[in-house]
Amino acid sequence: MYYFDNAATTVQKPQTVADAVYDVLSSGLYGNPSRGAHGYSLRAYELVLDAKEQVKGLFHTGPDYDVAFTHNSTTALNLVLKGLLRPGDHVLTTMWEHNAVLRPLYQLEKEGVAIDFIGSDAHTGQLRYEEMEQKIRPETKLLVCNHASNVTGNVLDLSCIASFCQNHGLFFVVDASQSAGVVPIDMSDGTVTAVCFTGHKSLYGPGGTGGVCIRRDAPVRPVLTGGDGVHAFDHDQPGGVPAILEAGTSNVAGIAGLRAGVAYIRDHWQQLRQKQADLNARFLQGLRSIPGLVVYGDFSRPRVPVFAVNFSGAESAVVSDILWETYGIATRPGFHCAPLLHESLGTKQQGAVRFSLSSFTTEEDLEAALVALKKISALQ
Template sequence: MGIYFDNAATTAQKPAVMAQKMAEVIGSDSYGNPSRGAHGYSLNAYRLVAETRSQLKSLFQATENYEVAFTNNATVALNEVLKGLLHSGDHVLTTSWEHNSVLRPLYQLEQQGVTLDIVNSQVMTGKLNYHEFEEKLRPETTVVMCNHASNVTGNVLDLAWIKAFCQKHELFLVLDCSQTAGVIPIDLEDEQIAAICFTGHKSLYGPQGTGGICVRKDVPLEPVLTGGDGMRSFSKTQPKELPTLLEAGTVNVPGIAALGASIAWLREQSDAHDKQATLSDYFVEEIKRIPEVALYGDFSAARVPVFSLNLAEADSALVSDLLWSDFEIATRPGYHCAPLMHEALGTAERGTVRFSFSSFTTKEEIDQALAAIKQLVNGK
């Protein structure tokens, strides 16, 4: 169909085991509603969900003090954590890297008495001004909310610095791991992160409609969604125990099972990160040889394979449209639901063209993209 470079939005190419597992669960007539009965159908579903929970905890190196709760995407996960943790009078620090799945819940919480400060980024590189965390800290600050990696520049957060800052000031650290889960290691073993929110359909190679929260059990969350839990039907409130606190209603059993299959596949790809890093380095090295290309981001530190660029003075939408119509290369133009990042980069007028790779990306595809960009630059 073409060449796919929009993996930061969702991975289009998935491991075959993912679809096979989903079809198996849907077609087997053996899986009921987990935690809604003691019969075999319910228990089969419960075991599948529990197995994927265990795989995620292992992937994130989470201790027994963490629990995984499933949602249908990272946006819901972030809403559940932010709205369940922040209350009127609280102050939160966040960054210009954030996606609207963080910004819009925080803006909504501002209307309810939560105060907010945003740590800014540098032009072109998108580097965070880390010194602003101390400058903008207040006595009422309770939460630091950070994107683990920018979905615009690919920059990765200096997690050691942020952890030390939060530990020093006794703050809850929440991470949006939408771009990092499955790409770079996430280690919760030191228990300094209060919660991570992840999605299943990007670099975990699961189906759309899957995601979740890996949260430390002592984090005082209030439920945002309430409803059936299958256990305490006469209780007027959502049970406080995790994961039930965050899983009102029936979970997506086929999707969660398929996500588990994808995670198992991913963990067998021992060279996946090195392969993506090598291809990323090659792309950056070659794209920098084209003088008409402006490339945004910090290339002096660790990063995920996400790249934003512009060609001369051309509008990003036009360039992306031409890449698809003339070369069948799929990219993402515009603002990537991250308006503050584009304001920081100086690209609020026209956005950027984003290329993002996956474990299925090949050097041959990158070479075709580079050739296409050169043709566009030369007007051919």
């Protein structure tokens, strides 16, 4: 079997991740963080704090930031967008967005928030950055964008967008679901308001982990309210980042696994980046040699290891089924929860077959995929 659905979740993890989860669950030493002053609670609290430091180190933050852990980036994005936007506000976003951004925005739109979309090139999928200036309004409050497309693998120029947001006094929220652990993210200059990330993809953490690295002065309102373990008599959720985003009990075992995944990335950063570049180049060369295969995206700029392809006239679901049933190759067909980008690329009806790699992908995996696609091409 050959796994090429890492943009959905990585199934091959460093052994240290599994060991960290198992240790929390099996040791009998970790209690509920912030729910007591005994050793069990304090041990869990220290683990969570150290995991936050690992994340801040990955994103090169300064003292102006803190981390709140959530179940995934979808939860983090909901908390941040609904916590910052109010009726009458205007938000800029892009055609690249996943439904984890789009659906919260559509919900907010019904409550009086206005939305404008920055377009993308129909051929390469690249963002039309010039539209940012064209679509800004006096009431524009926030720009939210997908750092790396889960369809084309294209990566946005965050520095360009950060400068725009800084010049216009906008909150800047980044969906790093596909980029965290793969593309460098440097928050040291303080211009990014929040980076939302998920643990189960390129950070190699367990499912059900993720979070947001957010400025301490971000004026977020609580979306979820409940216990915090300290201010029991307060009617409102305690204010301030990160407490205002952390109602309820933390997933300590999952956070331990996420901490191990982030440590793995940080300890092997250069070699993982080089392997990614080598795999990307080899796979792209092979894809381009296959007759009749369309490959979407801009390959002249930095990218994540995601490749969307189609055979003209063939439904993406059918091709993906053939790859799995005949060749044991797992891919993701369809629309990848990114409907606007598929509209822009002209694949609204056909969808696309997505191959996504990880640092555990091998040359044998690539060869098997290319051989299978060549055989399917011969049937066209």
